[in-house]
Amino acid sequence: MKTITERLRVPGAFLLGAVLLLGIAPVALSDFRLSLLAKYLCYAIVAVGVSLAWGRGGLMVLGQGVFFGLGGYAMAMHLKLADAADTGEKIPDFMQLYGTSDALPWWWKPFANPAFALAMTVLLPMAVAALVGFLVFRRRVKGAYFAILSQALAAALSIWLIGQQATTGGTNGLTDIQGFFGYSLDDPVNQRMVYFVIAAVLLLLMALARQLFVSRYGELLVAVRDSEERVRFLGYDPANVKLVAYVVAAGMAGLAGALFVPAVGIISPALIGIVPSIGFVIGAAVGGRASLVGAVLGAIAVAWAQSTLSDEFPAAWTYLQGLLFVLAVGFLPGGLASLGTVLRRRRTPATPKEEKVVVMAGEAA
Amino acid sequence: MSGLSISRRGLLYGASALGASAALTACGAKTGSGTSSDAGAKADTSGSTVKVGLLNSLSGTMAISEVTVHNSLLLAVKEINASGGVLGKKLKPISQDGASDWPTFAEKAEALIKDDKVVATFGCWTSASRKAVKPVFERYKSLLFYPVQYEGLEESPYIFYIGATTNQQIVPALDYLKKQGLTRLYLVGSDYVFPRTANKIIKAYAEAKGMKVVGEDYAPLGSTEFSTIVNKVKGAGADAVFNTLNGDSNVAFFKEYKSAGLTAKSLPVLSVSIAEEEVKSIGTQYLEGQLTAWNYYETTPGAANKKFVAAYQAAYGKDKPTSDPMEAAYISLYLWKEMVEKAGSFDVAKVKAASDGITFDAPEGTVTVDGASQHVYKTARIGKVGSDGLIEEVWNSGKPIKPDPYLKGYSWASALS
């Protein structure tokens, strides 16, 4: 039997997070700091998905940049079209400069519709993930193969986007976004509104992920991670179990990318390739991949450290980043979230297996 | 199991509260309403020092180039402070690292303007980083001085373009090639905005002036495999190669070029992104005799340049070369100083109004600010890589060329913008 405090712990923590993000942060932080936080929260949203797919499902998702980018481009394409319509132009500014014709490419056209574009920010990444996942998991490609395949896909998408300058903006990406569904992004009040949307989405997705974690499906996912063969012998199809986690994580990354656009005002291939894709799992790894709260806080903390430390000590920051990686992943696979558990374990010598630590850390979420 | 249902209900309440709070959030100005709010980013000029922002990549792939620009910016700040500062105030440089990442550039630009309240910002290298920060400077009505040659087709009211635009680098380079009788060109470039735009201009020029583009190839940024491209170049029957490759790719390209038996004599390459620093890292073994197009070389004659080179090498090392973007960065601070002093104020609107006609005896020769386009009159110079790794000028435009970012003064370019 759980005590009453144990029962209230999760909703209590959730409420605390909501108060911090929606109540205290907007009051305590300047416009600029808040817009930075908005950006970090976008990375945190990706981390929620990473926590699900990697922490719980054991899928090394090293291609989240692909989904982040698809979501971001879907959103940015709509916003660019809306900006163009506002100024009475038929095509976005960059196409006038670099394009070859005055006609909008056919695949841009549907994005003029806000509902379609919004749906695409999530559905497009999920569809791509479903296709890739279906092919890959069915053929039982896993582990290192899956990780390297993900990297190859990220590289391919970013090279392709760069090559299509006339229709995608090339290396520049889509920049200079003025409005967000009719609201001017120049206005600090609207910037705050964007922050609130992002914070709310993060909290909602964390709630959703938490429900997935504790559901039957969540148990199954962990089982697949720890022993795929046994799950198969029990009559489940591990491919489908993994596919769901992968697709949901992709949808979250897509949504994060879409929200990143109004928060930062740019989406570019620089956010998609191999390095940023590894970047998306760094935070989760450091904070604790299997712990939802750990992954989210880790993502925010790493992004924050990146932007504050890299100015003062660019060289030292690179060393620190590398070291953090080595220490967190190498010696503390449950991330900082498992620090308490690990220390407790040290005191009581009945050592459970390494893998166990991860699961326990996860339950603390 | 009961714990589960409680948490589920709790979460549901939380979630609905969230939705409500998001919906209740106050909404600001609509797009196109023209009230782009004061944005409240006033530069701080109250103390005895004013802050200037230096925005360069100190880490990441672009750090190689941008650190040198950063160094020469710091040198200029030091010199200006030693001679009494600007309007009696000393400059305090605030460095922010763009980390070779465009969204980071936008973030850091905002930090400089809003947190540090700088009076002006100097930096950016790639077009992508400039495009990323442009809306930020426009939103907060703050000034950026951009020191690198670029692809033109841009006139932001809040950016001063101190590097060359296309009619001060690409067009004179084409004039030079034409005069040498090298009329069949092969275009090789990295896959990004500058090469693609430059090549569009080259093709328009070629068509109008009886030159011929016999091939055009792009390699992804950072690509180091050029055997196929060099094969194509070799078989195309070109007179010259117009090279807009950037960074690492140049090293691989020229190594491949030489081993395919191509030389500066048999098929000269004119490069627009290879300066003294790059020559050092590629090696004169591969580059000797090849052409470059810039507005400044370390060897450019004149007392102003002697002083600049000596000061730079005294500060950063005897073996450190100076290059065009470094020189442009260096003079950008001096030009800004002149503007502020002419305006008698740090106020952005007044500085902009005072900018037209400001001249400066720069290392590259006399430069003059064109207030209308916020670009600079610059002398174009074609150079040849020597065996000592320095670039010797072989031709110059004689007088500073009026900047024309949209190439409006060139009839053959009418279809471009």
Place this chain on the structure above:
Amino acid sequence: MTVVLNQSFTGISIGAVLLLIALGLTLTFGQMGVINMAHGEFIMAGAYTTYVLQKSISSAGLSLLVALPLAFLVAGAMGALLEWLLIRRLYTRPLDTLLVTWGVSLMLQQLARDVFGAPNVQTAAPDLLTGNISAGGVTFANNRLFILGLALLCVLGLTLVLRFTPLGRRIRAVVQNRDLAEVSGIATGRVDRVTFFIGSGLAGVAGVALTLVGPIGPTMGTNYIVDAFLVVVVGGIGQLRGAVITAFALGVLQSVLEYSTTVSVAKVGVLVAIVAFLQWRPQGLYTLRTRSLA
């Protein structure tokens, strides 16, 4: 016709570079299942070894010859150290080695930046290797021939070591059944370290060769790392011949695509082709029946 021949040679020379950078990985990744993202930095170490040597040996040809074995030792020692410090603790978690070694690669790149400076450095190539041989309209660049020869020599050497030496026998035993090997008295820990030494050393050799064709700088390793892994993945685990065939096949495919389309499209095309290929043969060209990876 000469175009076809020239492009064929180009494809083979791209393949030779791929083979050389992937060869070390066939040991560390293929045989041991370790995803070492710092492999690219071992390549870099080899290239910088050449650079440092040229400061004391002015003859470009001689320094290159000395650099080859020296780079093997330098990179090999770095690899063995990495194995001893970190990787041996992670054999049960192969995926985590990917992230750990990524962290190591970040640190090594920064170290190179601090020691040698951020800009690329140059090395002189011996005159013999900057020329070319022409035969029937086809140009064979000498540096490419050298790399091809070196790659084949390394393959041959590695094959001989694995097939005919006691060390090779032990390596194969450990790969095929670690527990059984241990039971029969093989010090698997030491075999792992030696394997890692050789694999990393080969990366160093590749680095020396790459100074002839590419840039030498702190981030050079990142240019090659994913390509190298793809070669091994497609070639199949633990199979030298798989890697050889794959490297040349990918090289030719890339050169054909580059010639007929653009470099960007070729890159994307090759990546997509690999993904499709792995659908068809998820375990790569050749498979060795062994304890499964991950």
